[in-house]
Amino acid sequence: MNAFTLPDIAAQASRQALPLDWVGMCGVALPVLIDGQQLSATADLGVSLDDGEARGIHMSRLYLALELLEKSALSPPLLQRILSQFLDSHEGLSHAASLTIHTELMLKRPALVSPLSGWKRYPVSIEAHLKHAMFHVELNIQIPYSSTCPCSAALARQLIQQQFVDDFANRSLEHGEILAWLGSSKGIVATPHSQRSIASLSVRLSADTHHLPLSAFINQAEAALGTAVQTAVKRADE
Known part of the structure; x- marks a missing residue:
């Protein structure tokens, strides 16, 4: 039986010599370990394609490098190690690599006064970048909180003022x-409604954060x- 050699498309030249800032994959499913929790996550990963003559990158090499996430807790040093592996496997093709992990952190939160508690989920994304040997990590966190609708609050104050004028004019x-x-029902002819809001935090970690x-x-x-x-x-608690 004859053995056929498969062509290496990534090593072949293209007709348009154009470098690309980012080539990779999005939405790759994987587990991650954060704060002792095994969480379901998705990853967006890629590298730059600096050689405009190349046909592409080696997707499988990026995918296989993610196996490191299954063995250790997620940390900046681990992310840097993975990105370095991205670039080592694309020597001569890429100078920049990125990895973004999306997941939801589960935390048990106590009630304000009573001894009750319950679980809350916090969507987070961890963005790691390595370019020209410069590495940094950014955290993005979404935190739900309760607030009062400012429009309904203004309308409620206006109605209460009008009721006060009607009852006490002259x-x-x-x-x-x-x-x-x-203290009567006339004093609260209208009440503003509450709403659920989202606080979005974006933090770049210092270089010595581990x-x-x-x-x-x-x-x-x-x-x-x-x-x-x-x-x-x-x-x-209410």
């Missing part, structure tokens, strides 16, 4: 009467927001 006012009015401080950033952001979306609650 009258002398007494403290007790106003206090009673504020772990992904996702939980720490989420904790700090929720403390600053003050109205994080709750899970299990009792009346005291």
Whole structure:
């Protein structure tokens, strides 16, 4: 039986000598280990194609390099190692590599007052770039929180003001009467509605960071927001 040699398309010259900033794959499914959690994730990965005469890159070499993510916790040093492997496997073809991992971090959050707690998910993406030996990692985190609709709040204040004018126009006012009015249904003829909002955090890690401080950033952001979306609650929490 004759053995056939398959042609290496990536090594053949193209008719248009045009370099490309990025060539790769998107939405590659893989597991990642973050903060002790095995999470389902997708990855966007690629390299530059500097040699305009080349027909393309070696996709399989990029894909196989992702196997490192199955064995170790996700960290900046691990991401740098993978990107270096991308470039080593494309020596002479590429000078820049990138890897973005999309996943959802699960954290158990306590109620505000009661002893209850529940799980929340936080969409995160970790972007790693290696270009001309310069490496950096960026974290993008989405944090849901509760807020009051500013439009409905303005309308509610306007209606309450109008009701106050209707009830007290051309009258002398007494403290007790106003206090009673504020505590009645007339004092709240309209209430603004709440809404769920998303705070988007983007952080570039310093070069000496060796772990992904996702939980720490989420904790700090929720403390600053003050109205994080709750899970299990009792009346005291409301």
